[in-house]
Amino acid sequence: MNVTTTADSVMMFCMVDSIVIFDVLPNLLSMLKKGIFIDQKSILMLKTNRELRTTLLDVEKISKLNKQLINLILEK
Numbered sequence: 001m002n003v004t005t006t007a008d009s010v011m012m013f014c015m016v017d018s019i020v021i022f023d024v025l026p027n028l029l030s031m032l033k034k035g036i037f038i039d040q041k042s043i044l045m046l047k048t049n050r051e052l053r054t055t056l057l058d059v060e061k062i063s064k065l066n067k068q069l070i071n072l073i074l075e076k
């Protein structure tokens with residue numbers, strides 16, 4: 001086995017691996033900011049009652065209170 005071809009193969013693997021890591025790393029970091037660890041209740045509190053009711057189309061006797069709408073959505 002030739003040492004030069006082995007070294008070339010290892011260097012090529014390291015280069016490709018580093019390119020893949022630098023390509024994926026921003027996506028992984030953006031996932032943390034976009035909502036994996038963000039509380040869903042706080043996101044729903046920012047919506048209006050009309051927007052909350054549109055997500056609960058199949059529920060009868062919908063309340064007009066924002067907190068109760070959010071609790072209904074979180075239960076589903």
